[in-house]
Amino acid sequence: MTASTAAPPARNGTRRPASAAATLRVGVVSTYPPRACGIGTFSRDLREALLGTGRVSAVDVAAIVREGDAGQAEEVVTRIHQDRRGEYPAAARALERHGADVVMIEHEYGIFGGPDGAHVLALASELRRPIVLTLHTVLSAPQAGQAQTLRSLCDLATLVCVFTETARRMVVDAGLVSPERVRVVPHGGPPKLLPRAGSGGSCGPPVLATFGLISPGKGIEGAIAAMPAIVARHPGTRYIVAGQTHPEIAKVDGEEYRLSLQRLARDLGVSYTRAIGAGCRSLVTFDAQAGDPLEMKSLVQQELFARGMLWSGFHNMSFSHSDDDVARALAAYREALIVLKQAVDSGSVRDALRGTPVEPVFRRTSSSTR
Numbered sequence: 001m002t003a004s005t006a007a008p009p010a011r012n013g014t015r016r017p018a019s020a021a022a023t024l025r026v027g028v029v030s031t032y033p034p035r036a037c038g039i040g041t042f043s044r045d046l047r048e049a050l051l052g053t054g055r056v057s058a059v060d061v062a063a064i065v066r067e068g069d070a071g072q073a074e075e076v077v078t079r080i081h082q083d084r085r086g087e088y089p090a091a092a093r094a095l096e097r098h099g100a101d102v103v104m105i106e107h108e109y110g111i112f113g114g115p116d117g118a119h120v121l122a123l124a125s126e127l128r129r130p131i132v133l134t135l136h137t138v139l140s141a142p143q144a145g146q147a148q149t150l151r152s153l154c155d156l157a158t159l160v161c162v163f164t165e166t167a168r169r170m171v172v173d174a175g176l177v178s179p180e181r182v183r184v185v186p187h188g189g190p191p192k193l194l195p196r197a198g199s200g201g202s203c204g205p206p207v208l209a210t211f212g213l214i215s216p217g218k219g220i221e222g223a224i225a226a227m228p229a230i231v232a233r234h235p236g237t238r239y240i241v242a243g244q245t246h247p248e249i250a251k252v253d254g255e256e257y258r259l260s261l262q263r264l265a266r267d268l269g270v271s272y273t274r275a276i277g278a279g280c281r282s283l284v285t286f287d288a289q290a291g292d293p294l295e296m297k298s299l300v301q302q303e304l305f306a307r308g309m310l311w312s313g314f315h316n317m318s319f320s321h322s323d324d325d326v327a328r329a330l331a332a333y334r335e336a337l338i339v340l341k342q343a344v345d346s347g348s349v350r351d352a353l354r355g356t357p358v359e360p361v362f363r364r365t366s367s368s369t370r
Contacts, residue, residue: 027100205236303336
């Protein structure tokens with residue numbers, strides 16, 4: 001019997017897939033490439049994995065988009081503009097017209113419109129097919145509106161999937177869903193993050209990883225802080241952070257350090273120094289018209305060292321840096337640049353150094369002109 005034939009009723013009198021061996025057509029509600037979003041990447045990989053099982057005939061995507069987002073792949077059968085509530089129930093009907101036997105909703109805070117993401121309820125309540133809800137983030141202390149939206153969504157789902165046993169306990173203890181309707185499905189990760197197996201077949205010490213699009217709130221700082229205790233109990237454990245800054249975060253915060261230094265140089269009237277490069281890794285340069293660039297760099301380095309800031313001409317921004325870290329670094333820059341300005345104005349940069357200037361990174365080592 002195929003999934004399109006009669007089957008026992010599910011929620012609200014809808015039919016369930018006939019058997020585990022049946023060939024299903026699956027709908028997925030999620031963000032989706034080319035939108036830069038970790039949930040979208042997950043859903044693309046999920047689609048490929050489902051099609052590889054031999055039990056899924058097709059996976060149709062209802063993609064959550066924003067105004068101005070680019071077009072998408074042919075598997076995207078309908079688009080839902082994030083903040084347009086009327087498009088959510090319309091998408092539910094579109095998935096059912098395409099023959100979806102089950103609909104998977106990938107839930108993450110911030111990708112659905114409405115107060116606390118409540119627009120997704122308009123889609124879920126319209127569906128007459130079983131819903132498998134995946135919770136990508138389970139908050140230990142959600143706001144009242146977030147908890148109510150998630151509880152209502154869980155009530156509409158046939159199954160709720162989480163990635164860890166801890167998340168399962170949290171949703172059950174919070175009364176979001178009854179235990180029998182929760183499944184733990186480990187997230188998985190890129191195989192290349194794992195060490196190669198040794199000759200005995202062992203994969204070696206444990207590897208912890210945060211991967212994908214990096215943004216605040218992922219607990220990276222907490223994981224780093226916990227590593228000494230973890231390694232003490234499990235020697236050799238490594239923690240890998242692999243990925244790039246989330247584009248939406250980079251638009252807002254990624255350039256702040258570099259741009260703040262630019263503003264600082266402008267405000268202090270030291271136009272002969274500036275920061276170039278990307279927000280995550282910027283290089284501080286010094287104009288030769290104001291003096292010897294290496295002497296100026298050495299003086300700034302000396303003054304930053306004296307203020308507890310290791311510096312060799314560039315700075316890296318990462319999401320392990322807090323706003324306070326950035327503020328302290330910029331305060332140290334301000335003090336160091338004031339010293340530089342006074343030395344440049346008085347022509348005493350070399351005299352202000354407590355040692356010899358730094359040398360060029362690249363030096364000629366041969367008289368050859370090749």
